[in-house]
Amino acid sequence: EVQLVESGGGLVQPGGSLRLSCAASGFTVSSNYMSWVRQAPGKGLEWVSVIYSGGSTYYADSVKGRFTISRDNSKNTLYLQMNSLRAEDTAVYYCARDLRVDTAMGHYYYGMDVWGQGTTVTVSS
Amino acid sequence: DIQMTQSPSSVSASVGDRVTITCRASQGISSWLAWYQQKPGKAPKLLIYAASSLQSGVPSRFSGSGSGTDFTLTISSLQPEDFATYYCQQANSFPFLTFGGGTKVEIK
Numbered sequence: 001e002v003q004l005v006e007s008g009g010g011l012v013q014p015g016g017s018l019r020l021s022c023a024a025s026g027f028t029v030s031s032n033y034m035s036w037v038r039q040a041p042g043k044g045l046e047w048v049s050v051i052y053s054g055g056s057t058y059y060a061d062s063v064k065g066r067f068t069i070s071r072d073n074s075k076n077t078l079y080l081q082m083n084s085l086r087a088e089d090t091a092v093y094y095c096a097r098d099l100r101v102d103t104a105m106g107h108y109y110y111g112m113d114v115w116g117q118g119t120t121v122t123v124s125s
Numbered sequence: 126d127i128q129m130t131q132s133p134s135s136v137s138a139s140v141g142d143r144v145t146i147t148c149r150a151s152q153g154i155s156s157w158l159a160w161y162q163q164k165p166g167k168a169p170k171l172l173i174y175a176a177s178s179l180q181s182g183v184p185s186r187f188s189g190s191g192s193g194t195d196f197t198l199t200i201s202s203l204q205p206e207d208f209a210t211y212y213c214q215q216a217n218s219f220p221f222l223t224f225g226g227g228t229k230v231e232i233k
Contacts, residue, residue: 035222037169045161045169045212047222058220094168102219109216111159111174118168 002026002114004095009119016085016123022078022095022116030073033098035112036080038091038121046091049080050098063089085123092118127151127218129225131211137233144200146228148213153193157216160189160198163227164209172211173198200230208232 008020022034036048049059049069057069068081078095094117099110128151138144148158156176161169171180173189176196186201200207213225 044227045163045214045224047214047224050220050222052220056220060221096168099174100216100219107216107219109157109159109174109219110178111171111180111214112161112169113171113180115168115170 002097004097004114004116006093006095006116006119009093009121011122011124012085013125014086014123017081017083018085018121020080020082020093020095020119020121022080024076024078024097027097027114029071029076029078033100033102034069034071034078035096035098036069036078037094037096037112038089039094039118040088040091043091048093050100051078052102082121085121087123090121090123092120094118126221127154127215127223129213129215129223131213131225131228133228134226135229135231137231138203139233140203140205142203142233144203144207144230146198146211146213146230148191148196148198148225150194150196150215150217154215154217156192158189158191158196159214159216160187161212161214162207162209163212169212203230 003025035050051069066084096112097114101108130149158176160173163169177189210229
């Protein structure tokens with residue numbers, strides 16, 4: 001079964017750090033594009049970051065310089081290292097398989113077809 | 126940055142009704158648009174990609190249309206399990222993605 005399971009959320013003080021994990025089963029993380037998406041309480045969805053199968057990484061302006069996306073191929077796991085956390089980073093964080101192809105010939109997008117259950121991050125003193 | 130505006134923000138409808146949700150992009154995005162359904166406390170679910178392609182396993186009562194800046198998601202005959210919030214997402218500004226603000230479909 002194709003599945004993503006997040007962990008690592010919790011309560012952290014402003015300025016603190018947290019690392020989220022997203023363990024995949026049924027498919028290989030390193031062969032896919034993988035994204036993190038977050039949802040603040042009562043709000044809509046916000047794309048946070050993507051890691052390409054080739055290893056390139058990209059971030060939303062709201063987290064650039066503070067968050068780092070990475071993966072461990074041996075563990076088939078995606079990570080999001082979050083530093084210098086702010087109250088506005090409080091949200092449920094989802095990892096998702098991102099069906100895109102981005103090459104010099106062009107790009108194609110087929111949506112995010114597999115999602116984790118989400119992990120809650122609360123930034124508060 | 127490309128902004129995505131959904132309307133209405135909420136709609137009340139009855140089982141069996143036809144429901145149409147609109148998503149407008151601040152600039153042309155070709156057909157690089159996806160639609161998701163989200164129920165309370167759950168992760169989003171992919172319904173439509175490339176503006177009009179139905180994701181595998183999604184009921185045929187869901188359909189998408191549009192290109193450029195204006196897109197629609199239509200539920201032809203609303204079912205009890207369709208009461209949820211729906212989001213559009215643009216993917217023209219690679220590698221960056223943007224979601225719309227969401228449309229909540231409520232029971233009338």
